[in-house]
Amino acid sequence: DAKTTQPPSMDCAEGRAANLPCNHSTISGNEYVYWYRQIHSQGPQYIIHGLKNNETNEMASLIITEDRKSSTLILPHATLRDTAVYYCIVYGSSNTGKLIFGQGTTLQVK
């Protein structure tokens, strides 16, 4: 399974963009990059996913590098409610339905 590497913590000023990086240098061609977040004591929540093109939805944007070895989750205007642990996960059909959550990045919006 492809592994991901994320910084353990980041800070962001309220109203500014939060850019959360993720390295996944061993990603396979058919594996997607998923992002989830977990607000304190709640279950994780799906944010966005992508294969190789940049993706945007109402919550965030996902930028994947051309070589697909890294990606960045962008929260365009962070609010205090975005304070959470953010998980970057690589998933493909060979994972047989299993998502493997790492330690994630704790984002503190101040």
Add this chain to the structure above:
Amino acid sequence: DAGITQSPRHKVTETGTPVTLRCHQTENHRYMYWYRQDPGHGLRLIHYSYGVKDTDKGEVSDGYSVSRSKTEDFLLTLESATSSQTSVYFCAISDVSGGHNEQFFGPGTRLTVL
């Protein structure tokens, strides 16, 4: 919100007693999962199910068993609870299709084993 409930939401039990946690869904999703979350370990997969009566192990399955006799219910059993199984347990559901695996999580069950 996806229709997922977990019961009980909180439980305190003693070492050596059996414990069963229930996850119930109203979404008719094929896949169901049990995770545990502990400080310093993040979220770890215990067992999952890919259909009625079809289950498989996750990362930390020792000491746990599961059953799924119908689509909407996924049970997690601790045959003989130990203090190391004190944790928060999350259930999740998903309709896995190819590379798509958006999981929806329940509210969690806080289990304390004394």
